[in-house]
Amino acid sequence: MLSINPPEIGPRLQAYRKELNLTLAELAAMSGVSRSMLSEIERGNANPTYGTLWHLTRALRIDLNSLIGGATEERGGGSIIDLQPGNLTPTIRSADGSCTLQILSPANMVSLIEWYLLSFEAEGELASDPHGAGTIEHLHCTTGEIIVRSASNTMIVRAGETARYAADVPHSLKSVGPVGAGAFLVVASGDVVPGVQRTSIRPK
Numbered sequence: 001m002l003s004i005n006p007p008e009i010g011p012r013l014q015a016y017r018k019e020l021n022l023t024l025a026e027l028a029a030m031s032g033v034s035r036s037m038l039s040e041i042e043r044g045n046a047n048p049t050y051g052t053l054w055h056l057t058r059a060l061r062i063d064l065n066s067l068i069g070g071a072t073e074e075r076g077g078g079s080i081i082d083l084q085p086g087n088l089t090p091t092i093r094s095a096d097g098s099c100t101l102q103i104l105s106p107a108n109m110v111s112l113i114e115w116y117l118l119s120f121e122a123e124g125e126l127a128s129d130p131h132g133a134g135t136i137e138h139l140h141c142t143t144g145e146i147i148v149r150s151a152s153n154t155m156i157v158r159a160g161e162t163a164r165y166a167a168d169v170p171h172s173l174k175s176v177g178p179v180g181a182g183a184f185l186v187v188a189s190g191d192v193v194p195g196v197q198r199t200s201i202r203p204k
Contacts, residue, residue, distance in 0.1 A: 009053070010044040016060045017042075031059035032106075037132070047129040049187055050092050051103050051114035064092065098124030099173075118183040120146070120175035127172035134190020135167040144181025147174045157183075 017027050024042075028035040032055055040046035048056075057064045090103040102117040118126075139148060140162040148155050149172045150165035156176060157163045165171065167187065175181035 009048065010042045013038075013056065013060075014042040016062055020060065027056070027059060031055045040132075047131050049114055049131060050101055051105055051116070051187070054090050054092065054103055094124070094126055096125075097121075099126050101126075112189055114187045116185045116187075118173070118181075118185055120144070120173075120181045120183075122178050122180050123175060124180060125172060125174040127170075128167070129170060130168045131187070132190055133168050136188050137165055137167040137171070138186040138188070139163045139165075139173065140184040142182040142184060144179055145176040146181050146183060147176055148172075149174075 017024075022030075024035045024038050027033075028038055031038075033052055037046060037048075037052070038056075041048050041052075053064060092101045092103065093099070094101070098121045100119045102119075103114070104116060105114040139146065139157060141157045141159050143159050145159070146157045148157055148163050148165060149170075150167070151169040151171070153165070155163060168190070173183070
């Protein structure tokens with residue numbers, strides 16, 4: 001999830017790609033992000049997730065903060081084995097530092113599905129512009145309470161509950177109360193869930 005304006009990312013990404021004399025197809029092969037998605041991002045027509053940008057910055061050998069202002073990244077080393085130690089799990093902080101995202105999904109699935117562990121400080125928030133058409137997010141709250149907003153719908157998700165909502169509209173997550181919250185988030189692109197029949201989430 002991101003809280004930045006997609007058109008700001010596109011030209012920067014394109015500039016880094018051209019500095020390395022890479023074609024869209026070459027960067028797609030290196031990053032696991034589809035060529036069509038790369039094209040949409042560079043033109044400012046798509047709002048990429050943190051996971052997508054993390055894999056792109058690894059392929060371009062740049063720091064994530066060089067691509068998006070305001071967010072900070074805690075980098076771990078690379079690993080060539082399937083087991084990923086905790087200290088090597090890619091970790092990103094939101095622009096205001098109120099939410100930490102651990103990226104658990106592998107690079108070869110980034111164009112289809114991504115999953116994260118989220119840790120919110122008290123009143124911590126993640127807000128995002130719409131992702132690609134048909135994108136659905138699945139949020140499982142593990143501790144605390146989280147307000148989920150998807151377009152005009154709002155609900156509170158409590159520990160042990162799971163919310164599924166449209167992410168191709170403006171959406172946000174915010175922890176409730178003085179102790180913060182934790183959650184497991186899965187982001188599924190429209191290619192994974194074709195023809196999904198959306199239902200409005202219940203009002204708060």
